[in-house]
Amino acid sequence: MIKSMNWKEIFPDFEPPLLLEMEHFAVINNFAEDDVLIDIGEPVVFVPLLLEGYVKIIREDKNDGEHLLYYLEKGAVCALSISCCFDHKKSEIKAIAETSGRVAKIPIGKMDEWMARFSGFRNFVLQSYNRRLQEMLVAIDSLAFLNLEERIVKYLRDKKQINNSRFIETTHQEMAADLNTSRVVVSRLLKKMEADKKIKINRKSIEFLD
DNA sequence: ACATTAAGTGATT
DNA sequence: AATCACTTAATGT
Numbered sequence: 001m002i003k004s005m006n007w008k009e010i011f012p013d014f015e016p017p018l019l020l021e022m023e024h025f026a027v028i029n030n031f032a033e034d035d036v037l038i039d040i041g042e043p044v045v046f047v048p049l050l051l052e053g054y055v056k057i058i059r060e061d062k063n064d065g066e067h068l069l070y071y072l073e074k075g076a077v078c079a080l081s082i083s084c085c086f087d088h089k090k091s092e093i094k095a096i097a098e099t100s101g102r103v104a105k106i107p108i109g110k111m112d113e114w115m116a117r118f119s120g121f122r123n124f125v126l127q128s129y130n131r132r133l134q135e136m137l138v139a140i141d142s143l144a145f146l147n148l149e150e151r152i153v154k155y156l157r158d159k160k161q162i163n164n165s166r167f168i169e170t171t172h173q174e175m176a177a178d179l180n181t182s183r184v185v186v187s188r189l190l191k192k193m194e195a196d197k198k199i200k201i202n203r204k205s206i207e208f209l210d
Numbered sequence: 211a212c213a214t215t216a217a218g219t220g221a222t223t
Numbered sequence: 224a225a226t227c228a229c230t231t232a233a234t235g236t
């Protein structure tokens with residue numbers, strides 16, 4: 001179903017022999033919006049490469065709610081899954097499909113092998129790691145240094161970017177969960193932002209006026 | 211018409 | 224900024 005043309009397009013630096021092996025060993029899965037791709041505590045047996053779509057990566061504490069860390073985009077590999085894989089650990093995060101899309105699941109054993117044999121693959125993994133680390137810093141910064149209203153603005157900006165639309169389809173409840181706060185507080189701040197002409201609130205969607 | 215879900219609000223901590 | 228205890232509004236059956 002997936003031709004090497006597609007692979008080459010998404011992963012331009014992969015060597016042709018690597019692409020051939022990938023087509024053979026990778027398991028392709030389609031997923032729909034809101035699918036839970038992995039949850040906390042589930043064993044990680046594959047390293048997922050995102051072929052299409054966006055995935056929300058969420059850190060969750062059993063008692064203390066959850067927090068959105070960052071989004072994974074097409075052509076990215078989940079850095080956290082790699083570290084989990086190497087140690088045969090269980091997942092530290094929850095991954096939810098922001099949009100529908102496709103993943104290629106790489107068996108753990110192949111990761112070692114391909115990183116050793118293909119410099120294109122090794123560089124890809126390292127770069128991907130790097131990007132995730134950067135995004136993690138951004139997530140920490142926003143938690144540590146931004147107030148809730150600023151975090152909401154950032155949240156809406158990110159979502160706007162991903163969906164490529166100034167109409168953000170979400171509920172106050174969902175935002176509160178992602179930002180680890182309460183719905184009432186989100187509603188109030190959004191109301192204020194609407195009064196300030198920054199956004200327009202509709203039921204189950206928000207229009208971002210930049 | 212009734213139930214469910216999303217969002218708004220005042221009062222309190 | 225969080226929580227409570229509602230109310231109101233929109234949607235689904």
